[in-house]
Amino acid sequence: MNATIAAIATAPGEAGIGIVRLSGEKSLEILDHIFMPTKGNSIKEYQSRRLTHGKIIDPKTKQVVDEVLVTYMKAPFTYTAEDVVEIDCHGGIVPVRKILELVLRCGARMAEPGEFTKRAFLNGRMDLSQAEAVMDLISAKTDKSFDVAFGQLEGSLSKQVKKITDTLLEMMANITVNIDYPDEDIEEITYQELLKGANHIKKDIEQLLRSAYTGKIIKEGLNTVIIGKPNVGKSSLMNALLKESRAIVTEVPGTTRDIIEEFLSIQGIPLKIIDTAGIRETEDLVERIGVERSKEFFNKGDLVIFIVNASESLTEEDKKIIELLQNRKTIVLMNKTDLPIVLEEEEIKNLLPNKKIIKISIVEEKGLKELEDTIVDMVYGGQIKQKEASFITNVRHKDTLEKAKMSIEEGIDAIKQELALDFIEVDVKNTWEYLGEITGDTVGEDVIDQIFSKFCLGK
């Protein structure tokens, strides 16, 4: 019996259809929770391998998420040799992500990279030579997940989760010491204290979850690089998009010395905006480091936003950037249209054919809406493709956070009912374990270490 897994089978952002795939014995049961067929009563009455039309409905809010076609494929004659369900929905990030979130909430687990293939192999659907390829895939993943883990270790998400797990650990130590050392001279922990602690933890998890929705913790959004010569308004644009002051914006060229990253979501699409220091040749060592990194980030970007100053003619630096942009997905912003316009749109069109050009005044907040709409169109139109793995990471974290929240809520219930400490500890520990999946920690000696460092015990 394996857990039922789910993943988006198509690359997000692509036009046409998106597919969410489930595999495992609960696939049909999960589908039943969220799917309302157009004809007939229940999906369970439908035959294997037949397309069924209907709607995906959020069981909590009763809202229609998307109109879809679903296929149920009965084990063992499927790719994974398990029950498989495929949900064909409208393409683009929003519907597929919503549906994926729903199936995860209904009991599926996010699939690991390559897990469908791994299951296919383990269930005897592949031969040995194909298996070797799977092995490569998994070992490749080892390195990759190491990178990801490493990256997140430094990240703010991990730091915030760590703060919560530390509080949980303390709570567990307090409970455990009461259980394991009943004869010692230790104050009994009260239900009020427990409730206060648990409520606090719940609040922290909820806060993290909220920020997951607004995009603050989404480390791996669509990589969007803002580029342009110094003082053209890169940082101002970023601030305008974020509607808060994050980068230092001044009149001295090259003030934004380092790369600044921010995360935001535009109509549900997670963006990681990278404000670069510009790529001007410079004598200043600190700034030169910034410039080197700009180029690096520039090369990694999924989308480039290039800003020119509409109140001056193009400089050498602008032209250098234009050369780099030929084969990139680019939106050109002609900024400072509040000043007398010197630069003609035609000139840019000639240099950068087929690129979207938007006239904008960041100071007067003109043209920002058009920029947002353009980005959304490009994503839905499939012009920009996001790298898949990064997207998964986010959903998985959210999924884990939801489960942690559920556990602590069960713990709060147990505390309110004044159940015995050992039951409460089960929920607290489960919460800890879910969060540990994000930071990569496991329970074990930690609690015991904590007990012995905090309490004086012994014969």
Next chain:
Amino acid sequence: MLEKFKAENYDVVVIGAGHAGCEAALSSARMGCSTLLLSINLDSIAMMPCNPSIGGTGKGHLVREIDALGGEMGLNIDKTFIQSRMLNTAKGPAVHSLRAQADKQLYHIEMKKVLENNVNLDIKQGEVIELVIENDIVVGVVLSTGAVYGSKAVILTTGTYLGGKIFIGGVNYESGPNGLASSKELPKNLKNIGLKLRRFKTGTPARVDQKTLDFSKMEEQPGDERIVPFSFMNDHLEKKQVPCWLTYTNENTHEIIKENIHRSALYGGEIEGTGPRYCPSIEDKIVRFSDKNRHQLFIEPEGLNTNEMYVQGMSTSLPEDVQVRFYRSIPGLENSKIMRPAYAIEYDCIDPLQLKLTLECKDIKYLFSAGQFNGSSGYEEAAAQGLIAGINAALKIQGKESFILDRSEAYIGVLIDDLVTKGTNEPYRMMTSRAEYRLVLRQDNADLRLTQKGYQIGLVKEDRYQKFLEKKDNIEKEMKRLKETCVTPSMANEFLEKMNTATIKSGVSIYDLLKRPQITYEDLKEIDENRPNVQLEVVEQCQVQIKYEGYIGKQLKQISQFKKLEMRKLDMDIDYSKIDGLRIEARQKLNELKPLSVGQASRISGVSPADISVLLVYLEQQRRKRGDRDE
């Protein structure tokens, strides 16, 4: 040059007759192996050189499990206890823990009697100085007298005797526990045959003379009114109990200790061994928790025929003159006389990572070990391992499949898996928090978890097994009756109102009513009209299973997840260095530890979840190559 002579042959030779050795010898003999139990001194069989009690949190669970499998510890403490308490009763059933004060002399006498009268078992006084090894297989032992005993298996249960060294302040000397001779030759031999040894340390407080104590200044701690036996075989026990006494240290005590801290063997640096964190010496407590202005201590009787009292909480390695001074600073101990001073003891033990889950040594076949020698601490931990080592030695000789309990089946499983998979850096003590599935591993259901297994391997005898089947049957019957007995609103609502719980609108089963936290089985008697006379143990089981159904269900689900990886067995001869995709550290660790299952592999420090994925794929590849698709 020692003149050797050939003595008898046995199936199993057990070296050391402490709590591990006794269980090991009894289980192997009871499973049909001719067994020899050797002890440096026959008057120290089943000796309790430290605290005079059996059980406690986690440990009580172990005793219940030993009993459920057909071991002796539970029966022996039931014969010899002088006070009994169920701890943690204010908490959930999973952490209720039984603890009994023992009459130490009596405990020794009764255990010796059982050993002496057990068929297939011989007891002999003698010091083993050498193991006889041929082709990495142990085939016998050599005694200091020159006697050579042949054996098919050997079990090392040497406690703190190996290279034992006692410290009392600046004084130190070679000695086993409690003034007994230490074993000096055997550790040298064990090193020679390739075992990795290390030094651990433990300690014990002083014993004081009862007639020099003023109990009016202490708080009395009596035993429970209703005595719960340790052994499943005992239904009711009636006995006159003796109290323990509670008192506290004070600032004056702490001053005396601080002034003399430089004279402590622990702080003076003479001790090289690692001591356990959970029983720190009093000087340790005062240094580490300097903000605490008092520490509690219990004065516990060592038996009915002695004046000696154990001072729990006051283990120390300070010199005797300092001990006298600070003991006398404590209320009730002002005129106390020390009969045996406190000491710290250092001893040789092995790194348990060298063992399999059967407690057999990986490198030397048929050599088993248990107890403090494996890096644990405590009588109960020792006995549990002794039992498992004895069982597995017998099974191996008889060519039968080995006996391993996993972490979801028993505290014994947790204990042994922790030791041999994770290793330990201090003497290992059982705690309920070490068990992931403790709601299922309760002391009240040890028999239900394990007696069937004990019967299958032949250790549980017919009388116990029949009694067990009867209880199991009674539980099933009563559960069924509770489900089928329904009450109507007119029958129940008055009662429910009285109990401050919601009334019912239609018929409800007693089973469902029992789920409500406000109502106990006893309460329900009022409306459960034709209730038969049910044994207390049966009631307890039904009540726990019904009331905590939800939480127990959660753990059962986790257990079924856990079991999946435990079922994926790994061959001992896999060369992990040749598996592509494993990280270097994982390859090294796996080759070193040779885990038995993928589950065990996943608990080794340094093996990541990604490594486990790689292992699973590797296993599948191997299976395909062999072509046996239906494994």
